[in-house]
Amino acid sequence: MEEIKEGKGTLTRRGFFKTTAAVAGAAAAGTGLVTMAAHAASPTKGLPDEQSFVNTCRGNCGGKCVLVGKVREGKLVQTRPYDPPEGFERSRMGCVKGVTYPQRLYAPNRVLYPMIQRGERGSDNWERVSWDEAISYVADKINKAQAEYGPQSFGLWHSYGSEGWLNGAYHQSTGVGYHRFLNTFGGSVIIPGGDQAQVYMGFSVVQHGTNSTADYTNAKTLIAWGANVTETVRCSWPFICDARDKGARIFAVDPRYTITASGADTWIPVRSGTDGALILAMCNFIIDNDLMDKEFLAKKSVAPLLIKDDGQYLRMSDMGVPPTEGPLNPWTGKPTIINPEVVFDQATGELTSQFVAQDPALSGEYEYEGMRLRTVFDYVHDKTKQFTVEFAAKECDIPAEQIEDLARTYATNTPSTIVMAQGMCHHVNSRHNYKDLAYLASLTGNIDRKGSTIYLNKNHVNVEKTTLVTREMYPDPSMMKPYTPVCSERVPEILETGKLGQNDHPLKVIMIVSANPFASESGRQRYLETLKYLDCLVTVDCFMSDTARYSDVVLPVGLSFEQEDFLQISAHEVDFLMQKAVEPAGEVKSDFEIYNMLAPKIGLDGLYDKDAEGYLRALLDNEENKKIGRTYDDFKREGCIADWSEEPAIGTENNATRRVQFYVPHIVARDIAYTELPEEEKIPWYEHAMEAYQDNPLREKYPFFGNSEHSNYTGHSMYNNIPWLHEIWGDPYVMIPAKAAAERGIAENDMVRVFNDRGEFVARARLTDGLRYDSIVIPHGPQQDAYPVGHPQDLTLCYSDLTGNSSYNDFLCEVEKWEGGE
């Protein structure tokens, strides 16, 4: 390659043509198991003073794109997505934010030293202290609180900010540092509200199967439902385009004409918060017009299972057949109990185990020793037939014909896929949507099949061999103590009353890791006004975030390219070592190091028995990984390892019934303040949103339905304050329907005040014709400095439903031209 360079920055024609030919030849490498070498000892092409490293932006979008970082003279000068091999270009990763990572790494608002607040919370009166002083200060507060009020008085609060097997923090999922601490300290574990209606209901309660992204290409009907994938799950867009090229029909169900809607055939401008009404109306239309896939419904869903008057399944043990023991449950360590549900087998005319029946009946009334029995299908249909097309047309404010077209197309132009993100997840009633979707998919056989799913989140097959849930997350059993899970939306009430439900629960010291709740949970004002009941708030963060600024102590933590870790990808299909590319800025530490410093000072000696590399080796160096070349040393050498030859994964039902569950008699609340749940929580259901519903009398004062945006240009509250992004995207803006703006005398770019009884904020107006007349879209991401007045989350509800969901879009508001400032 030397001949191309005559000197820095100049190129010659001669080199131009020579190198073009050379590289073209090398690009023809094969496919299959393709690895990428990008380790510390490997200079980048052509320049011995540049090195490249694999890591990820760790931007809390769920994408976990593999980025290749280029280091020159000790500085990270470029981050660019890893390019998949030829033939797999559609699995390309990356977004506009990841490319700006250098400006994030070297941002002026990074926290570089431990700091203690010496004035009022929020007064920005910080004093730099040593790590010893900061850790001792925090430990002292924790020890005093626990001595006086008991172990629950110390709460560890996480969200989704950091990922990584070592340094991440996600309850029962990832983070060795976090989990060993959590399983030992015996206090309160505060779990986040963002997206939990979907995460909890979809994955923990309904537990439906999911297909991988590439399977979108196989669908003939795709419904982007509250999912603006071109801004939020962009890796799925090429596959959707491929399906479209093959003639698939694309719908976008969204109050806003999004970029995704612009690529769809039909935009259905549903009123936000009414998705459940639309889903159940589709179900009833499909049943009434006999468009069901009865074979699937009877054999692959819970529809034929028999239930007793108490709503519980009739099981073989009820008929005198004792349960048997199955495989160990990894979380409880105890064997699973196999006690099959009973169906009426039309082939034999007898009640029998659902696992042996040939022809389970979908309908009918049965009896066993005086117990009245119904099928799930009859029960659910009976309860939900009230949600008709006419009802939904009024509730969702869309034409009945459009609902019928949507339902007919979904049921008949199959395979059909629901392209879902979290748009239908941000109301208090959202939790029902996931039972509703499972019902809709079961009725039509549009789940667990090629081209049919209701959500994609499938890990790659080989990834699962390196399971993230390992024994390394647990310390020695003698050290383990139970903790109390507390939903974040419940925190203000606990601080105010000292009670969680009926139980005393004093909460006095909170340490926030991997989270920015005062920007990213709904109900910000309630958090801020109840902070006065807290003795000490500690935030571990890379930046002076909206949360950090209201804390008593800020502990600086590193960004991804400053530390080694390991990550697996769900939306893409690769495993990679997160390689350390640059020395940590200032005095920042990794999350793992911070737990290591704090643990011995609060009586948790010996909690960590290995160093960081030791834990990574313990994770990766198992027998299975040795066989497939995925040990720590393999990753150290290769950076990123992927088996690109894999076919798209298709979902399976791994719950105890082995059927798609739209009926959930076993449901328990994630928010433990709920001890009893009404029957509507167990069936597909619709109820209007808590505040944002059409007939709410409050609409006379606050006529707009508020919706929060997840823009291409922010990773929730991350990636704000990046100059490059600001140059493109500008200041935060409120999207207002042009006609509604005109009625209020608001012009493009005017400063407007958005307000309700809970709060207000001021931002620029952006007028659009692509938004329902009764809705606005507020910004999400930019921190409080970006607004002359207030904060968008000041308008939102603080309310914990059974899933502890943050209901960002369940609010009403008004907009007026702002007369202050300028």
Place this chain on the structure above:
Amino acid sequence: MTRYVMVIDTKRCVGCNNCSMTCKVENNIPEGIWWSRSVTDGGEAELTPRGDSPDNMYMRFLTLACQHCENPACVKVCPVGATYRDEATGIVRQDYDKCIGCRMCMAACPYTGVRSFNWEEPKYAMDFATGDIDVPKHEKHVVEKCTFCYQRIAKGEVPACMELCPARARHWGDLDDPESDVSKALAGREYAQLLPEMGTKPSVYYLV
């Protein structure tokens, strides 16, 4: 001969600006200057559609940069030969050393905004250069623009904006080679070029 062109599929492009940002970082472009930007073909404001009912909304995106015209208006007016068309590649280049800052090229170019002028000493948020070390240093009082990442294609690479389009909407290659990615992308598809009536013969093709 080689004639490098870009083919951009507007049915796939989602206006995400990944290409613009990659260009910005790769070329260490100063504050306030963009060689490539996505613009909305829709409503009055960026990222909004036009239309008066849900059935007739329209929004598409154009990524806009130097069109590397076969018959470039800029070249004809440059009094010093600082802007010129590289006949071997079809790339319209800008020689900072020759540029006298008269901005005649900016006035002549019908594609407003793709050329920019450094009125001041270039400014940066960080005190080191990002991207490719072979990118010529930015200078005060010269005109600059998209180079088709000349420093990269000289090394056998493709322009940076081609490397991470998440929609796979961008194609690059030699239009004179019937087997090239661009020739294949254009085959059988309707395409548009910007301001064809100006007779500039752009090297950027938009699939519609």
